[in-house]
Amino acid sequence: MPRSVHAHRLLSFHRVVLLLAGLLAVSLWSSGCRPELQVQSPTQPVYVLAGSNVSEGFKNNALYIFDASAISNAPVRASLPRSWARYLNRAPDGALWVGFAGDFNRNDDRVQVYAPDGALLHTLRPCSNPEAGITFAAGRVFIACSGDGFAGALAVLDAATLEVIATLPLAQPDAPLLLVGSGADEDYVVLMAMTTGPDPERSYAIAVVVDVQQLEIVAQIELGPDSDVWTVLPHAGRFYLLNAASARAVEQPRPDVLVLDPAHPEVWETLTLPLAAPLWGQIVAGELYAYHNPGWNTTQQSDWRGISRTPMDTGAGEAWQLEERFEAGGLAVWDGTPCLVHWDYWQPAAEHGLYCLEVDGELRQRLSVPDASGVVMP
């Protein structure tokens, strides 16, 4: 009999625990602490990254998933680690890859992989500061890591197993190689780095071309003064390097876009855009869309900002002037409309988010995302 009493007590205790757990779950759910992933991946997804508010300890870091076909729906929100989330890209299988770079006091070596519905799939640690681009080609993942800024690395992963196939050290003799961007097609990865030059007041860039099959560096090219490339756009076998420093030239204008044919890296073509200093961009349906920021990463102060659209065949583009110092962390094209992700510490968080250039030429907010700093639209 004592045993049964004991069992009854256990059962009662068990029931109480279950009841309390149930109440706690209901309480948490009603207080907003509900699981963040509730919906299937949307049919027309828009992925917005929030990850650059270092001043507030990255407290709003998250990956937001919107459905472009029904933007009135609440987005799915996946919280991200409190570290500088520098890069977002979407793999061919739909997974979202995010690279982190720590803060002023720490580096980071994490890359996180999320499912299209926002579920965290993997946390990888390929190399230090994987902030200079994550690209996909030939069944491989190419992760550009800035390291300590004096030399970088390209970690190559098997896209199926996520195992590191190779890590290519990237360096420049007698000069730093500070990786800031990359792009890939099925044959080559092109990595962009900052370096030093004879004039400390000017910017110098280096392009590194890697064969995606052989995993060898096939060319390493110095672009000379007034070059600063953060965006590499592969298109039709060539790579379009957006030169954010094209407005900084003192003596003679520098190209807005340098066009690299990896098969002939010694021959460069150039493209002139309607505005100088292209920083972020995308090529869609034969047109190059760019966000222009001449004040980016320079001591030269210039407050104007703009958007341009340039047909690749004719080169006769058009441009739109934006509000002064309208800072954007990325550009994506949504149904033929260029959109920018924008956040500003001094603005209310409700005003951060995705802004699109509407048909009347006005830039208007379409999505509200606190600390929005990156965007991908498949």
Place this chain on the structure above:
Amino acid sequence: MKVRQLGVSLLTVVLLVTFINPAVILAAPPAPLDLHTDLDRDGVPDALTLAVEQLATARNSEVAIQDLLARVPYQAETYMLQKEAALLNQQLEFVRSPEEAERIHAQLQEIAAKMAQDPAYIDFVNGLERLYVQQGLMVEENTERGRDFAIQAVNWGNLQAGDVMLVRSGKFPWTSFLYAMTYSHTGNYNGNSQVYESNADGVRLKPLSNWQVSGQYIALGRSNKRTVAQVQAALAWAKGRYGTNGSTPYNYFYPNKTTDNSLYCSQLTWKIHNYTGVNVDSNAWQYQLWIAAKWGVWAVAAVAIPAVAPDEVGLDGDITYYSKAWN
């Protein structure tokens, strides 16, 4: 009778000594600092304002800070926590891994949080911060956002290679130098839109754009004792000495600023200018008072004087700060 006379005489002598000898008078317990009266309603206790004014003219600031802190009516537990913090700080000298140092830093942050339960501690630290904000030594925490804060933009256009860069990047422990007053990080402009700095993972180069992110308070300064070329030569020396391969690790024991085997951010800046023969460790009494208020009197001798905090570089008269503003 003789015994009574002797007793009276002795008592007389004692009383005379008590009234005449200043040492006996000074040995009396100091009057507690009044942290509540604020007649001019400037947000700073009047007694604190007066005490800091007196401190500014003290011959020995370290002793004067001790005397002032002795008057703050802390709870007994706060003194115990300060002793605990002192012991933990000593342990940093012997850490063997970043993880161990991080653990100690976390413990110190926990102690700071516990001390903040003491009303006298909060009144004193907050009052001092408000006073320093009024004096331009600290920046106001901008709780209400507005464009007005950002009107005075950072003067990036004046930046030259070798210039000192200071940043306040929030008040969160994971982005702050443990003993930061205003500035949490120091860098050195490398030219070519790059910043040479040291962090927990060693010396590194970062893009200038990292420092230009919205919401950061930035100070830019240049040596007024040496030419730009001399500082640039020292910067080149530092890169040769401390690395382009991550070989110089982070120095978690801040008081040992002379070592060449490990570096923290402001130590790197101090080394660069020390190479030119200029000591940019100001040992400013204002920082010493702040760190004593925040952590205990022990921190003056154990941290502020031997170490070189970003704030001490920020208060150094050998550097002229030509821009202090929010991004």
